[in-house]
Amino acid sequence: MAERWEAIQRTNAEFLSWLEEKIRRADNDPGFYERANPFRMIEREFVPSRYLPSDDQPLADGVTISKGKQKVRPSATPSGFVVPIRGEDMPEEVPVLQYLGSDSFISHINSITDPNIEVSTVLPELDTILNDWQATGQERLLRLGRSAFGGGFLADPMGLGKSLTALVSAVRLHRELRSKGFILVVCRKSCTGQWYEEIQKHFKEVSRCESPNPFRLIDPCDFPFLQDARPSAMVLNRADFPVRKLLSFDVVIVSASFLRQRHLEIKAREKLLNIVPIASLSTVKEALGIADLTSIAMPLHSSLYEELDARISVLIFDESQDAKNPDTALWAAVKSLNYRTAFLLSGTPAYNTLDDLYGQISLLPGCPISSLAHFRRLFGTDKVPRNEQGGDDVLNDQTNPRMLLLKRFMAAILVARPKELLKLPAMSETDISVELNWNSHPAALAAIEALVSQAYRLLSKMRRSNRIEGRRLKRQAFSLFWKAQALSASPLLSVREIRGGRSQYWAYVEWAADRFSHFVKMKGLDENLTFENLDQEQRGQFVRWIRREPGPGRRRAATVTDDMEDDDVEMTSQPGDLESNDDGGDGGDDDDQGDDEDMSDYEDASDDDEDMSDDEDMSDDEDMSDDEASASSDGIGDAGDAEGAEGVNKKMTRQEWLKYLNDQPDGEIFSPRITAVVDTIKSIRDGGNGKVMVASEYVKFLDIVRVGLARKGDEYAGSAVSEFNGTIASQEARTDIIRDFNDPGSESAVLLCTIAAGGTGLNITGACHLIVCEPLWSPGQLEQLKGRVWRLGQTKPVTVYHIFAEFSRIDQAIRSAGSQKADGRKDLMEPLVREDDKDFNLPRLPTAEELDDDN
Structure with missing residues (x-):
């Protein structure tokens, strides 16, 4: 045991040394948030658990006991992955089956799913009679906040009043904790006013006595007459707002973009301070073009919160799916906050793929999963079995028993009721x-076929690439998808790339017509044949052939043969008239594997970026990433912006665009x-x-x-x-x-x-x-x-x-x-969504043999 413990200490020391070097490099990298972050690529395999196994539940075969305060790495066992316990001494390792099957874990689930749950008397200052599901929901959410997880999801569908449910539960928990801090609401910018109005509308207006210290929150538990007072609230939109004055409020509401921007400023400041020790102050000022090094405002990250023991009592994160990606600045900004409890509000927690769950779960103070890679290993979300018809069978309990583990785990951190309650x-x-068909717009459909096939080839290559290269290929692929969408929508959507006074749409159409002429010659068909005159068999041949084309802006080699069924047609990349080589990638070098590509494995173009695609915030220039701009931009920029390619006009301002449109x-x-x-x-x-x-x-x-x-x-x-x-x-x-x-x-x-x-x-x-x-x-x-x-x-x-x-x-x-x-x-959520008075059927625990077979 002593030898093993020494090995663990030695391994951890080596890991920490390597980690510090990665942090140093990342902090001094000016592209820290603009591209893939090396520090974020570290696989954090230390998995703290909050639930101890019962004494009558023996450890699985091959699992050992380790003592000490060091965290140990999980490893595969016949029962699944080992999850260490978080505690004072880190006393033992627990297999995932034992973790999800322990008496304490099941007891926790029973406490939040009890159909006969007793709803405590709600706040006396509440001026609204809660609906039954809101009253029960706030009680269940309160129990999640008290649990070892430190919160969970409120995943009621839109319209069931999640905001009020969360507010009531948060105020109750805030008072239980006797916190000197405040409740922080993080939401979309367009919703900050709505959250403020929720408080004003649903709570009674009662005058409050002034505190002897106006910058220190009065504890209502010490002053009973204040317990009938409406929670004081404010919308924080100033970075220089004093922290002590902020602490005089019960609820602080902030937009996600504001929080994200403050976090980026702090990271930039940290990088700057790291540069100063290795260069003279004058050199730094000259290099950065600044007159002086000034302090930055940190209204939500100040050290005063620790000094005053005034941590954020409850974080309410509205639309938590916005931070589903751990590689984004928004996720890092939320994670950087010092809070005791987190309520994650989302009607669609698995917003795009099941992996989206991890980014949100990781925001819980008691999250027992260390990384997305470990999440995938535990729950098999990276494995997509096929059913007999060739379609996805992701959550079928027989083909992927690890999905049972995910359903069981989610049952412990989620409150969700059906929309039918609203009647x-x-x-x-x-x-x-x-009316876009092969008779009316054949050239446009042919160009769409080529663009989509080219994008599929890039995605296929992405699967075989490293992370940074994969992001680049994905961005290029979705840029091609956007161009295909533009062709399918309106010729005017490609006006941002005007050449010679025409939109790119017509250039694509001409390309497709040219390829059709080439097809006719290769097949020896009548030279007067048109798209519209093709019979069904000929049209099918043309579609299959155009899918193999490198796409607009790329040409086949001169050695192309006339064999239309040849899968190994030689292709070459050459500069074209329509788009640069960088946009096209190397799609022409791959087999056409992507023609029937399963797109369910891919997220949309914005999922690689900051995921703050709310264009309501575009005026702040905070929430549009490179990916989003390339994949779904409307192409309206400042008058001084240029496309950067020869022969391309400057981007239009919005005023210029509207005038152009009206003409x-x-x-x-x-x-x-x-x-x-x-x-x-x-x-x-x-x-x-x-x-x-x-x-x-x-x-x-x-x-x-x-x-x-x-x-x-x-x-x-x-x-x-x-x-x-x-x-x-x-x-x-x-x-x-x-x-x-x-x-x-x-x-x-x-x-x-x-x-x-x-x-x-x-x-x-x-x-x-x-x-x-x-x-x-x-x-x-x-x-x-x-x-x-x-x-x-x-x-x-x-x-x-x-x-x-x-x-x-x-x-x-x-x-x-x-x-x-x-x-x-739907397969994931169906067993977890139910009416409050219905019995909850806990998803079964798969056997160790089933998991072994799955591995």
């Missing part, structure tokens, strides 16, 4: 077909997809069937819709059509837009809303019709979007219209990927 009016969904003829405005959207709006409005919310990922697309509506009639001019997107900088203006639209007596009848700005946190029950202009990569994004309209307060039946181009391969690919992801998320 809302019915919601129906229907497809609106886009376009109807033939350019009314693409098949724009026509489908405009006609659907007119059909709804002409029938007098209520207000319409139109949602798209792209501001420019909605701009085109607005112009198209105006050209359809005067009734769609002026205030009849409102817009809600990142170009509206004022929070007051945004609030007024939503309030006016929700007013039944207002003129506002159509709301054009970007999904990033309006997809979360907003109440848009004024609309009973929702038009989704393009398929969405993430099922969580779609659920959040529908939740803006179909939620508490909706009194009319809701109809969701999906604008879908059946023959567009990009539409097919995105819908297929979203459907598969949705099925996986």
Whole structure:
């Protein structure tokens, strides 16, 4: 035992030395947050557990006992991965099966799932009668906060009042802890005012006695007359706000972008201080172009919180899926806060893939999982078994028993009830077909086929690449997907890359026409043959052939043969007229493995970035990453920005874009997809069937819709059509837009809303019709979007219209990927979501033999 302990100490010392070197390099790297962070690539395998096994539960075969205060690495055993216990002495190692099967773990689950749970008397200052599910939910959440996990998920669907449920539970826990700190609410910028209004609306206004020290919070437990007072609250939007004054509030509300920016400033300051010891102060000032080294404001990271014993008592993280990626600055910013308890609010915790759960779980103070790699090993989320039909069978208990472990673990940290509790009016969904087919737009569809295939090849290569190279390939792939979406949506969406006065759309169409001519010659077909005259067999051959093409901007080698079935056609990369080599990657060198690629394994383009895609914050220049800009940018920049390629005009300002748009003829405005959207709006409005919310990922697309509506009639001019997107900088203006639209007596009848700005946190029950202009990569994004309209307060039946181009391969690919992801998320959540008075069926624990077979 002594020899083993010495080996552990020696290994840990070597690891810490290596870790310190990585930290030093990362801190001195100016691209720390702009690219893959080497420090974040370290696999943290130390897994602290909070649950001890019962005395009557023996350790698994091969598991030993270790003493001392050092943490030890988990290792594989016949029963699963070993999870060390966190405590004073780190007394023993526990297999995952024993961890999830221990009496203490099961007792914890029973305490939060008890159908006969006793709901304690809620706050006397509460001025609202809670719904039954809110009263029970705040009690369950309180028990999660008291548990060894230090919190958990409140995953009720949109509309069940998660905000009030979390506030009540947080205030109760705050008072139990007798905390000198405050409750911190982190939310989207557009929702800060809503959180403040929640407190003002639902709690009684009672005058409070001034504290002898106005900068120190009075403990209501010491002053009973204060327990009837509304929690004092503020929205923090100033970096220089005094910490002591901040501590005079019960609840502090802050936007995620504000928190993220403060964290980045602190990291930049730390890097600067690391440079000073190795260079003269004058050299540093000259190199950085600064006049003096000044201190930075740290309203949420000040050392005063420790000195005053005033840690954040409860962190309420609204839309916690925003920090699902541990490689982002937002995740690091939240993790850097000093809090006792965390309530994670998300109607879609598995927002895109099951791996999204780890980034959020890791924010819990008592998280027992050390890294995403360990999460995947424990729960098998990196393994995607196939069923007999070739589709995904991710959560099938027989094919992947580790999913049972995930369901069981999530049952211990999650409170979720069904939306049926609201008894809302019915919601129906229907497809609106886009007249984009091989008879009307064959060249555009051919270009889409080539772009999507090229993107698939890049993703296939990504699987075989290291992390940094993989991120680059993924970014390039989704840039191609975006171009395919633009071709499927409107020629005007590619106006940001004007060459010779024309959009890139027409260059792609010409490329496709040229490749068709080449195809006709190779096949020896009639030279007068057109796209429209191809029979079904010939069209199938052409589609298969165009998929093998390197894509617009790349050419095959001169040695190309006439054998249309040859899988090993030689390709070469040459500079083209349409896009740079960097955009195309090396896709032409791979076999066409990606033609039937399973897109459910991939996240959307923004998932590699800061995941703060809320374009409402774009005015702060904080939340748009390189990935997002390349994959889903609308291409509207500052007047001085240049594309950086020869022959390419400067990017348009928004004013220039709108003028350009208004000057376009109807033939350019009314693409098949724009026509489908405009006609659907007119059909709804002409029938007098209520207000319409139109949602798209792209501001420019909605701009085109607005112009198209105006050209359809005067009734769609002026205030009849409102817009809600990142170009509206004022929070007051945004609030007024939503309030006016929700007013039944207002003129506002159509709301054009970007999904990033309006997809979360907003109440848009004024609309009973929702038009989704393009398929969405993430099922969580779609659920959040529908939740803006179909939620508490909706009194009319809701109809969701999906604008879908059946023959567009990009539409097919995105819908297929979203459907598969949705099925996986549904399989995970179904056994965990239930009404409070129903018995909970704890997912069974798989046997060691099942896990061995799975390995």
